[in-house]
Amino acid sequence: MNRASFFVPLAAFVVIVIIGFAGFQLGDKSVLPSPLIGKPFPAFEAPLLENASDVRDENDLKGRPLLVNVWATWCPTCKAEHEMLMKIRATSSLEIVGVNYKDQRNQALAWLARYGNPYSFNLFDADGQIGIELGVYGAPETFLLNEQGEIVYKRVGDVNERIWAEEIQPRLKEMRGGGV
Amino acid sequence: MIIELGHFAMVLTLGLAVLTALFGISAGRGPFAAGLRSVPSLVVGQLVFTALAFATLAHAFLEDDFSVRYVAENSNTLLPEIYKFTAVWGGHEGSFLLWALIMTVWMCAVTLRGGHLPERFRAQVLGVMGLMNVGFVAFLLFTSNPFERLVPFTPSDGSDLNPLLQDFGMIIHPPMLYVGYVGFSVAFAFAIAALLSGRLDAAWARWSRPWTNAAWGFLTLGIALGSWWAYYELGWGGWWFWDPVENASFMPWLIGTALVHSLAATEKRGVFKSWTLLLAIAAFSLSLLGGFIVRSGVLTSVHAFAVDPERGAFILIFLMIVVGGSLLLYAVRAWQLAGRATFEPSSRDFFLLINNVLFTVALVVVLAGTLAPIVYEAITGGKISVGKPYFDMIFVPLMLLLAAALAVSPPLNWKRTGFARIRARLGIATASAVVISLAAFLFIESEVPWQSLAALALAIWVVAGHVQDLVLRVRGSRLPGLAYWGMFAAHLGFAVSLTGVALTVALTEERDLVMSPGQVVEHGGWQVTFEGMSSVRGPNYIAERGTFRVAQNGANLMLTPEKRRYSSGGSIMTEAAIDPGLFRDLYISLGDPLDGESRAVRLHFKPFVRWIWFGALLMTLGGFVAVLDRRYRRVKSPAVQAVPEPAS
Numbered sequence: 014m015n016r017a018s019f020f021v022p023l024a025a026f027v028v029i030v031i032i033g034f035a036g037f038q039l040g041d042k043s044v045l046p047s048p049l050i051g052k053p054f055p056a057f058e059a060p061l062l063e064n065a066s067d068v069r070d071e072n073d074l075k076g077r078p079l080l081v082n083v084w085a086t087w088c089p090t091c092k093a094e095h096e097m098l099m100k101i102r103a104t105s106s107l108e109i110v111g112v113n114y115k116d117q118r119n120q121a122l123a124w125l126a127r128y129g130n131p132y133s134f135n136l137f138d139a140d141g142q143i144g145i146e147l148g149v150y151g152a153p154e155t156f157l158l159n160e161q162g163e164i165v166y167k168r169v170g171d172v173n174e175r176i177w178a179e180e181i182q183p184r185l186k187e188m189r190g191g192g193v
Numbered sequence: 194m195i196i197e198l199g200h201f202a203m204v205l206t207l208g209l210a211v212l213t214a215l216f217g218i219s220a221g222r223g224p225f226a227a228g229l230r231s232v233p234s235l236v237v238g239q240l241v242f243t244a245l246a247f248a249t250l251a252h253a254f255l256e257d258d259f260s261v262r263y264v265a266e267n268s269n270t271l272l273p274e275i276y277k278f279t280a281v282w283g284g285h286e287g288s289f290l291l292w293a294l295i296m297t298v299w300m301c302a303v304t305l306r307g308g309h310l311p312e313r314f315r316a317q318v319l320g321v322m323g324l325m326n327v328g329f330v331a332f333l334l335f336t337s338n339p340f341e342r343l344v345p346f347t348p349s350d351g352s353d354l355n356p357l358l359q360d361f362g363m364i365i366h367p368p369m370l371y372v373g374y375v376g377f378s379v380a381f382a383f384a385i386a387a388l389l390s391g392r393l394d395a396a397w398a399r400w401s402r403p404w405t406n407a408a409w410g411f412l413t414l415g416i417a418l419g420s421w422w423a424y425y426e427l428g429w430g431g432w433w434f435w436d437p438v439e440n441a442s443f444m445p446w447l448i449g450t451a452l453v454h455s456l457a458a459t460e461k462r463g464v465f466k467s468w469t470l471l472l473a474i475a476a477f478s479l480s481l482l483g484g485f486i487v488r489s490g491v492l493t494s495v496h497a498f499a500v501d502p503e504r505g506a507f508i509l510i511f512l513m514i515v516v517g518g519s520l521l522l523y524a525v526r527a528w529q530l531a532g533r534a535t536f537e538p539s540s541r542d543f544f545l546l547i548n549n550v551l552f553t554v555a556l557v558v559v560l561a562g563t564l565a566p567i568v569y570e571a572i573t574g575g576k577i578s579v580g581k582p583y584f585d586m587i588f589v590p591l592m593l594l595l596a597a598a599l600a601v602s603p604p605l606n607w608k609r610t611g612f613a614r615i616r617a618r619l620g621i622a623t624a625s626a627v628v629i630s631l632a633a634f635l636f637i638e639s640e641v642p643w644q645s646l647a648a649l650a651l652a653i654w655v656v657a658g659h660v661q662d663l664v665l666r667v668r669g670s671r672l673p674g675l676a677y678w679g680m681f682a683a684h685l686g687f688a689v690s691l692t693g694v695a696l697t698v699a700l701t702e703e704r705d706l707v708m709s710p711g712q713v714v715e716h717g718g719w720q721v722t723f724e725g726m727s728s729v730r731g732p733n734y735i736a737e738r739g740t741f742r743v744a745q746n747g748a749n750l751m752l753t754p755e756k757r758r759y760s761s762g763g764s765i766m767t768e769a770a771i772d773p774g775l776f777r778d779l780y781i782s783l784g785d786p787l788d789g790e791s792r793a794v795r796l797h798f799k800p801f802v803r804w805i806w807f808g809a810l811l812m813t814l815g816g817f818v819a820v821l822d823r824r825y826r827r828v829k830s831p832a833v834q835a836v837p838e839p840a841s
Contacts, residue, residue, distance in 0.1 A: 019523060022471055
């Protein structure tokens with residue numbers, strides 16, 4: 014073996030450390046740009062979580078602004094986020110559509126029965142097909158759609174008070190204020 | 194006064210650790226040459242003083258001395274006596290004291306059991322371990338001191354031990370993990386000593402193996418206990434969650450397993466030398482990461498660093514020195530140790546290489562899945578879970594490949610194996626594995642995913658192949674040594690765990706439902722009757738207890754799951770009720786009360802779930818049995834006594 018190759022582990026470690034430090038330096042500000050912003054929600058066909066024989070497509074997401082929330086029972090952050098979604102449901106007229114991502118139907122239904130259901134309906138995405146179309150990294154992720162069914166905003170990670178107040182509500186106001 | 198004695202003992206330990214590192218690493222050369230002879234006594238001194246410090250803290254707990262901050266935070270007058278003792282390692286500070294204590298025990302073990310090692314080499318090993326202990330004890334004293342007093346504002350009662358930790362499984366789970374983590378420091382120290390002295394031969398590998406096996410055995414046991422605990426205590430009925438805290442213990446295990454195997458190849462054939470060193474460094478580095486990071490809370494959120502910047506900075510700097518330093522040493526020195534042996538794909542060498550590749554890939558997968566959310570949070574401030582689908586997608590094929598490689602391995606020779614030998618020594622096993630698997634598939638009525646069927650068939654093949662090999666060996670010349678029996682048990686354990694996982698995943702029936710008193714449901718062939726709720730008073734909690742009558746074919750039993758509310762702090766714990774069995778568990782846990790008398794109830798019927806832990810116990814046993822092999826206790830030969838001067 015080449016002598017230099019014995020430096021590879023050290024080099025790899027140094028790179029990891031540098032990335033780590035750079036990451037911590039960047040702080041809380043940057044947002045992942047999504048190529049989907051401004052584009053229509055991708056075409057799909059998926060059954061409802063609540064009723065497997067009822068198949069929906071992207072046209073069911075048009076006609077009113079709404080949040081599309083990707084969630085799963087295996088996702089602890091989703092559980093933390095759930096309360097916020099319930100609150101949005103209770104305090105605003107914004108509709109929330111769930112995408113139940115790589116999950117099991119009975120577990121997902123039990124979850125909704127147990128923690129409450131903030132969604133108008135849930136698309137059942139067992140094999141993650143919609144997730145691929147949407148470029149989902151993991152759960153939870155949330156998309157804000159306008160009346161034309163175009164993606165206006167994407168949030169990777171939980172929707173919390175701050176995201177709701179600073180990112181989603183202003184955009185929503187703008188959409189509605191636009192007088193459409 | 195007594196607690197100050199403990200504090201003082203740890204300061205003394207720190208001093209002794211510094212001297213051990215100094216005298217040990219210089220190994221009789223340079224300005225500290227004279228210290229070589231004192232290394233064993235310095236090690237014993239560290240053990241004595243750390244044990245004394247541990248005893249003073251335990252005393253403070255048993256005496257309810259709430260003027261000690263750590264006691265006030267982790268105990269309570271109502272806490273049962275046994276938990277007062279185990280609370281010593283219930284929090285961050287105390288668990289590091291235990292960590293340091295275990296470190297000194299391992300050092301003492303190397304001193305006492307390492308009589309056959311050349312004196313200078315042993316001193317270097319102890320010196321490296323001493324250096325690590327300097328880091329541990331300094332971390333304890335400067336950032337996580339359990340001996341601090343709360344004066345003058347001494348509370349009249351403590352705020353109690355986290356109820357999650359008031360449980361048998363949790364009493365022994367962390368110490369076992371720590372013994373495993375810290376145990377890898379021995380393999381690490383051997384690797385560093387090999388790099389320092391330029392000596393890495395068959396004897397070196399033979400010295401390292403029992404220590405590595407022992408540490409690996411403890412770690413296996415610790416992980417299994419953690420999984421078992423999560424199963425019965427968390428009330429979700431799961432046995433592995435790919436939770437960052439679990440992954441933190443799983444990562445050193447993966448690399449440790451690779452190390453156990455590559456050491457075998459290094460000893461017998463002189464191959465993979467530098468790779469073995471790298472694995473030893475990685476296993477201990479990941480142990481440090483696991484041990485430090487779980488307790489410091491960084492895994493739950495990077496904000497833990499912000500809350501306690503001192504601790505976080507110490508951990509990062511210590512990790513960087515240990516990992517960076519050893520990798521630098523490796524980069525400069527390891528090339529001198531490269532072996533020259535060759536082997537063909539039909540050899541045991543090659544299959545050990547496959548093992549190493551698969552375990553390393555598995556590590557990278559787990560590491561990426563664990564760190565990705567942390568890096569993501571650090572960069573964007575968002576929280577995300579990669580979760581189960583990611584791990585399942587990659588882990589299932591990896592483990593199937595591993596099982597297939599393991600199944601073929603028993604007849605393999607070093608260097609090269611003829612096909613005739615493989616056919617002669619694996620033929621019957623393969624044929625019977627096919628027959629048994631097909632019979633088993635017919636027996637399973639429900640719909641089962643192909644992965645589970647494949648895993649089951651491979652597990653049967655592994656067992657059959659190993660049994661045939663054993664029979665041939667026993668019939669042949671003489672009984673195999675304990676190292677062989679250890680390997681046999683560990684591999685059998687892997688097959689047993691694999692079977693458990695495959696069947697539990699495929700056949701579990703779980704239901705969440707609402708039951709009102711008197712209601713009867715059918716579940717997994719059992720008739721479950723909810724008789725009603727009652728209240729029970731424990732020593733430091735009040736519980737609501739559900740009574741369930743479970744009947745099948747005349748068999749009749751009572752299961753009583755509880756929801757406990759602990760009096761201090763008011764935290765609520767779910768105690769699942771489990772009827773355990775070799776072939777199935779029946780598991781009931783209580784959810785929240787709903788309208789009127791009815792409750793949310795979770796019913797699980799989990800076939801073969803015990804096999805997962807039973808297999809892990811077999812692996813542990815295998816690790817320990819292998820340690821006892823006579824080969825490792827051979828008296829030193831004069832030829833290996835001198836440590837050669839390091840080549841430049």
